[in-house]
Amino acid sequence: MNTKLYQKSLSYLVKLCKEIPGRCVGSQGNRMATDFFQKEISSFGWDTEMQEFDAIDWTDEGATLKAGDLNFKVFVSPYSLGCAVEEQLVSVSSIEELEQKDIKGKVLLLHGQIAKEQIMPKNFVFYNPEEHKKIIALLEKNNPGAIVTATGRNPALAGGLYPFPLIEDGDFDIPSVYMTAEEGEKLLPVVGKPVVLKSVSKRIPGKGYNVVAGKGKPSTERIVITAHIDAKKGTPGAIDNAAGVIVLLLLAKLLQGYNGNRLIEIVALNGEDYYAVPGQMLYISKNQDRFNEILLNINIDGAGYKEGKSAFSFYGLPEEIKKKANQVLKKFKGIKEGVQWPQGDHSIFIQYGCPAIAVSSEWFTENIASQEITHTPKDDIEIVDCQKVVEIAEALNLLIL
Numbered sequence: 477m478n479t480k481l482y483q484k485s486l487s488y489l490v491k492l493c494k495e496i497p498g499r500c501v502g503s504q505g506n507r508m509a510t511d512f513f514q515k516e517i518s519s520f521g522w523d524t525e526m527q528e529f530d531a532i533d534w535t536d537e538g539a540t541l542k543a544g545d546l547n548f549k550v551f552v553s554p555y556s557l558g559c560a561v562e563e564q565l566v567s568v569s570s571i572e573e574l575e576q577k578d579i580k581g582k583v584l585l586l587h588g589q590i591a592k593e594q595i596m597p598k599n600f601v602f603y604n605p606e607e608h609k610k611i612i613a614l615l616e617k618n619n620p621g622a623i624v625t626a627t628g629r630n631p632a633l634a635g636g637l638y639p640f641p642l643i644e645d646g647d648f649d650i651p652s653v654y655m656t657a658e659e660g661e662k663l664l665p666v667v668g669k670p671v672v673l674k675s676v677s678k679r680i681p682g683k684g685y686n687v688v689a690g691k692g693k694p695s696t697e698r699i700v701i702t703a704h705i706d707a708k709k710g711t712p713g714a715i716d717n718a719a720g721v722i723v724l725l726l727l728a729k730l731l732q733g734y735n736g737n738r739l740i741e742i743v744a745l746n747g748e749d750y751y752a753v754p755g756q757m758l759y760i761s762k763n764q765d766r767f768n769e770i771l772l773n774i775n776i777d778g779a780g781y782k783e784g785k786s787a788f789s790f791y792g793l794p795e796e797i798k799k800k801a802n803q804v805l806k807k808f809k810g811i812k813e814g815v816q817w818p819q820g821d822h823s824i825f826i827q828y829g830c831p832a833i834a835v836s837s838e839w840f841t842e843n844i845a846s847q848e849i850t851h852t853p854k855d856d857i858e859i860v861d862c863q864k865v866v867e868i869a870e871a872l873n874l875l876i877l
């Protein structure tokens with residue numbers, strides 16, 4: 477074990493998860509994190525570029541829902557506008573009902589089938605089912621005064637959050653709140669009666685940055701190593717994804733003297749856990765015609781969990797890279813080949829035809845659909861084993877050289 481790197485990773489972990497007040501895109505903490513990353517990686521002799529984009533931050537002071545003397549527990553949907561609406565409650569559980577019912581100006585309860593999975597943000601391009609687009613279009617056309625969503629558990633799509641916000645979209649302007657499915661059941665008898673929904677929240681315009689660092693001879697052939705530096709609001713984001721960012725920094729340190737024929741690009745992408753994925757969109761637009769230059773993408777997300785092994789999964793690797801990866805994996809007893817999973821930034825590179833390796837923890841990839849830690853306050857530094865973080869950086873160093 478390299479104790480110097482181990483000490484470094486511990487101090488990075490505290491910096492990213494404790495000293496910086498949250499790394500949600502658009503927030504000041506997020507900009508502190510990208511500044512810190514830029515300074516640190518330049519100190520290891522890497523050239524850096526800050527890629528700037530607009531991103532709103534958002535705060536809320538809670539919401540209340542009343543029907544006569546009854547109070548219902550509701551939360552403001554992230555990035556929603558606030559509201560004060562006193563109107564009749566109507567309920568809808570399917571797209572057909574949403575098409576037929578008169579909801580204009582009313583308080584609309586979405587529950588059951590229509591509320592089973594988080595609706596993709598309207599401008600999200602990577603994965604956006606027709607059904608989701610239809611729901612959003614119908615809501616905007618039929619224009620309820622406000623929306624209440626009652627949602628169950630869906631860790632695969634909402635991380636460990638329960639209840640999860642059905643709508644999380646700073647580009648959607650109908651105010652909404654969310655509640656548990658149980659609370660939704662209690663609200664159903666009120667349908668047809670007047671309710672009072674008040675919520676207080678604010679969208680704050682801001683900026684965010686990708687940090688792109690390069691080393692090696694200028695070349696058209698690149699190896700791109702990525703990890704998202706942002707975290708979901710309300711979580712320290714230790715496993716998701718401070719650990720990944722720390723791997724990038726340790727690797728940058730290990731490659732300090734690199735002077736090979738290929739360009740190594742290390743990128744702190746900014747927005748994987750933000751509704752509009754702005755950093756990823758910007759990186760794509762800047763590389764629109766250059767994805768064919770990328771020999772390999774390595775993306776680190778969900779790595780370093782204290783139990784189980786680290787898991788590397790492979791996507792479309794050419795024979796020679798696959799062989800090398802297997803040789804490297806054999807040298808590290810804490811790393812194994814893991815199952816493939818699509819919910820990470822490696823998917824972007826795969827979509828553009830690049831070979832990719834996703835680096836995560838066995839725990840994360842095998843419990844993606846049931847774990848209740850990421851995207852919650854439980855994703856804190858205690859669940860990260862920095863020895864695993866160092867081991868991953870050392871393995872990637874060997875793989876790249």
Ligand SMILES: [Zn+2]
Nearest residue numbers: 716717748777
């Ligand atoms: Zn993540």
